[in-house]
Amino acid sequence: MCRFFYQIPQNPLHTPPQFLRFALNNPQTGNFMNRKKRIGIWIRVSTQDQKRGDSPEHHREQAEAYAKLKGYEVIEVYDLTGVSGKTVKDHPECRRMLEDVYRGHITGLIFSKIARFARNTIELLEFANFFQEQNADLISLNESFDTATPAGRLFFRIISSMAEWEREEIVDRINASVETRAKLGKVMGGIPYGYQRKGKDGIELHPQESVVRRKMYELYVQHQRYGTVARILNEQGHRTKRGKKFSDMAIKRLLKDPITKGLRRARFTKVGANGRPELRDPKEWFFHRAPAIVSEELWQEVNDIIARYEQGKTQPMNRRLKLFTGFLYCTCGGKMYVPSSNPKYTCRACKRKIPVDDIEAIFKSQLKQFLLSPEDIEAYYESSQQGIIGKQRELEVVTSKIEKLKARIAKLFELHEKNQIETDRFNEFYREPNEQLKQLERTVPTLEGEIKVMRGHARSSDYILEEAKSLYDNWDDLTNEEKRNVVEAITEKIVVGDGEVNITLYSVSPPKKDSPFSKLASNGQHGL
Secondary structure, three states, X not given: OOOOOOOOOOOHHHOOOOXXXXXXXXXXXXXXXXXXXXXXXXXXXXXXXXXXXXXXXXXXXHHHHHHHXXXXXXXXXXXXXXXXXXXXXXOHHHHHHHHHXXXXXXXXEXXXXXXXXXXXXXXXXXXXXXXHHOOOEEEEOOOOEEOOOHHHHHHHHHHHHHXXXXXXXXXXXXXXXXXXXXXXXXXXXOOXXXXXXXXXXXXXXXXXXXXXXXXXXXXXXXXXXXXXXXXXXXXXXXXXXXXXXXXXXXXXXXXXXXXXXXXXXEOOEEEOOOOOEEEOOHHHOEEEEOOOOOOXXXXXXXXXHHHHHHHHOOOOOOOOOOOOOOOEEEOOOOEEEOOOOOOEEEEOOXXXXXXXXXXXXXXXXXXXXXXXXXXXXXXXXXXXXXXXXXXXXHHHXXXXXXXHHHHHHHHHHHHHHOOOOOHHHHHHHHHHHHHHHHHHHHXXXXXXXXXXXXXXXXXXXXXXXXXXXXXXXXXXXXXXXXXXXXXXXXXXXXXXXXXXXXXEEOOOOOOOOOOOOOOOOOEEEEEO
């Protein structure tokens, strides 16, 4: 006896066209050639049809009578009563039917009429091709065709050709409509993160998402890494429109979109050869004004940084690593780096070395000489006020999200207590919002503390000046990332030579030429 084993794929519509079935003297099925045709009955009756007296039982009785007349054996009934005909291929009953056809359990399907089988022409063609590949038949009672007969196969090919023509006509009409709507500035497709729909065809700023999207730009200027921005936002409990965590590619796409500076693109993508979206020729794009989230200057600054890294095909340094990478040079001109196996900065060219702890101690001592100009103090005060407003808005967004999540979780508990959600499904629905709630609740005291500190610091320019002078005293309390921010803000270059280190610092913003602060931080030499 020959036995053949196979595994039913997840999507039978996408299986290879050839599938060989064997039934060799199987005692359970008998001789294959002498068996009756095994038939399934497809029932799909809309709710409106049922109100008019067109019952599922009536459709089943008609199909069974036809099968009896033809000598077919009814094996399965697929009941999709009340299901919309817009698309049915993902319905569990449809999946079961396709699997039964694929494994040879049934070799034909009876339905009352084509509209009851599939109203979506694309799905209808897919079903037709699938049944033909599996040597199975489609039987429509209303249209009076049976693909088991030559006349039935001819009729089905005719209506399939008409369906294909109709589909192409629809595509042409849609394309023309899309282009017209794009020219007029109508909003099409999904609403970008940071915005919400206004009326039928417009958009406006989303009060919560717009704050988070603005923060993306601020974080990227600071860290210059997509992954770092995504990590910070996720840790603070922020999520995408679909409730998912931000990815580095999502951050990149959102940062490069000009809509945030008030310039909305329309009809700039199309479906590529591989089925994925790709950019159209820029000549085919349409541009319209939109509410801006960030200033054009900030948008340009971020995108200049992105373009610089993309042109050099490099990635900015991870600021959680070494403090002086990119600023530390050897007197021979080579850059110095820290090998993973040695805690010393090393010159790639001449192999000169200096311990990591030594260079940090020297830099710390140089901070005593760092000052800020009066112009810097005024700029700091103004930026502090804007920073406080931004932090307050961010706190409002976080608080609002917390309230919504609490209400959502409370509703889940209520449904679970009423046995309307099974325990397994409850755990699945509860896990993600609960994790996000905890992250947001951890963010609240951090934001409140930052606002309190910023308010205190902004009260006095004397405090600001004193704070700038006390970097030396506060250095050991800073995190590695905060130290790196200081290094980038005030360091021009550090050169390591034989027995000395030359550190060049500059003020945060350029002072006036005739100001007594114009040479605030010159070269500082330190012996080793």
